[in-house]
Amino acid sequence: MGFLQNLFKNRTKHADITICGLDDAGKTTILRFLETGEFVDTTPTMGVNRETLHLPGLQINVFDLAGQEDFRNMWHSINEKSDGIVFVVDRSNAVRFSEAKEVFMSTINAQLDNDVTxxxxxxxxDVPDVIDKTQFITEFGLIDLPFKWAIFETSARTGEGIFHSFKWFVEEFLG
Ligand SMILES: Nc1nc2c(ncn2[C@@H]2O[C@H](COP(=O)(O)OP(=O)(O)OP(=O)(O)O)[C@@H](O)[C@H]2O)c(=O)[nH]1
Ligand SMILES: [Mg+2]
Incomplete structure (x- = not known):
C-alpha cells in the first residue's frame, strides 16, 4: 500500500476545459493572455483551437471553440467531456446581449447531466459604458445555476481579472 501511494502521490492531474461564447467575445485573446501574459492580436477561430496549459501538478487541455453560429452545433460533443466550461461575454456589446443569453442558456441546458464547473x-x-455585473447576474439567471459557478470582470487587453479568475477555476479542479 505504501509503495503504491508513493508511486501515485506526485501524479499530475488532468482537466479538460472548454471556452465558449459568441464570436468576437474575446475567447482566444483570453487564452493567449493566459499563455503569454500579454495582449496578443487574434483572428476568428474556425472549428476548435486546442492548447495545453502545463501547471504544477495539473495539465489542462483547453478547447477554445469557434463562436460563429455555424460552428456552435459542435460545442455540445466537446462540452460534455469537459470538467469545466468558461463562458465569455463581450460586455461592451449590448446589441448581442440577448443572443449571448440564449446561447448561454442552451449551453447550460445541454450540460444538466454533467458535473461541470x-x-x-x-x-x-476596459471599454466604457459596459453592462453592469449585478444586472448581468440577474438577467442571465446565474443564481439558479445547478453548478458550481463564478463570475469575473476581465479584460484581455489590460489583463484585468484574467489570472484571478483562472486561479479560482483551477483551484476548483485541484480541490
Ligand atoms: N477592448 C477589448 N478588446 C478585446 C478584448 N478581448 C478581445 N478583444 C478583441 O475582440 C476581438 C475578438 O477577439 P477573439 O479573441 O478573436 O474573439 P473570439 O471570442 O475568440 O472569437 P471567435 O474565435 O470568432 O469565436 C479582437 O479584435 C480582440 O482584440 C478585451 O478585453 N477588450
Ligand atoms: Mg477565437
Whole structure:
C-alpha cells in the first residue's frame, strides 16, 4: 500500500476545459493572455483551437471553440467531456446581449447531466459604458445555476481579472 501511494502521490492531474461564447467575445485573446501574459492580436477561430496549459501538478487541455453560429452545433460533443466550461461575454456589446443569453442558456441546458464547473467572464471591461455585473447576474439567471459557478470582470487587453479568475477555476479542479 505504501509503495503504491508513493508511486501515485506526485501524479499530475488532468482537466479538460472548454471556452465558449459568441464570436468576437474575446475567447482566444483570453487564452493567449493566459499563455503569454500579454495582449496578443487574434483572428476568428474556425472549428476548435486546442492548447495545453502545463501547471504544477495539473495539465489542462483547453478547447477554445469557434463562436460563429455555424460552428456552435459542435460545442455540445466537446462540452460534455469537459470538467469545466468558461463562458465569455463581450460586455461592451449590448446589441448581442440577448443572443449571448440564449446561447448561454442552451449551453447550460445541454450540460444538466454533467458535473461541470462554470466560469463566466464579463470580458472587454476596459471599454466604457459596459453592462453592469449585478444586472448581468440577474438577467442571465446565474443564481439558479445547478453548478458550481463564478463570475469575473476581465479584460484581455489590460489583463484585468484574467489570472484571478483562472486561479479560482483551477483551484476548483485541484480541490
Ligand atoms: N477592448 C477589448 N478588446 C478585446 C478584448 N478581448 C478581445 N478583444 C478583441 O475582440 C476581438 C475578438 O477577439 P477573439 O479573441 O478573436 O474573439 P473570439 O471570442 O475568440 O472569437 P471567435 O474565435 O470568432 O469565436 C479582437 O479584435 C480582440 O482584440 C478585451 O478585453 N477588450
Ligand atoms: Mg477565437
Amino acid at each position: 462554470v466560469l463566466v467572464l464579463l470580458n472587454k471591461s
